[in-house]
Amino acid sequence: EKVMTQSPATLSVSPGERATLSCRASQSVSSHVAWYQQKPGQAPRLLIFGASTRATGVPDRFSGSGSGTEFTLTISSLQSEDFAVYYCQQYNNWPPVTFGQGTRLEIK
């Protein structure tokens, strides 16, 4: 099973600043990575798939990059609604798909 490790566990950033979230796979997953945003009491929301393709309706301040084992989600200028938990997910040669443990993005 491919293990996805996210860092940091918690990231404190001020509104308007850039946030960079990392995700590392235990073995290559090519570009088969998705990112989700989850707010308290809500279902996850798809942000990015294919490592770098934004889902429909996702603002362009969200961008994804990486391939192989190293992936990054960048939020260029944080808005108040962006403070949430973010999960990466791999779907290479699935099942199973596996998720990272999440990064909590909080207001500094």
Add this chain to the structure above:
Amino acid sequence: EVQLVESGGGVVQSGRSLRLSCVASGFNFDDYGMHWVRQAPGKGLEWVSLISWNSDATGYADSVKGRFTISRDNARNSLYLQMNSLRPEDTAVYFCAKAFYDTSGYYDFWGRGTLVTVSS
């Protein structure tokens, strides 16, 4: 508008059974694979099971294999998860999720979830 509405959660004793349902609307249900994903209280996401659009293919996480059974009824736009021999570690919110396309392993729509609590 795509909607996925789960039901069937509740409190159950260890070793008992529960059946979850998910009713879909707003898209052609029988064109897409469907999955169950769970989230233990305060924890991350864990994939549970998948079923292809025509039920030909199913898959399960090792943690539930042999105990859970996924099924669907395309005529009723419904997805199910039969959970037997429940354990306290199965306590979680269970989400149904729509695959982005039939065989994709990522999800563009999720339900709000239904809470399953297994007491020992």
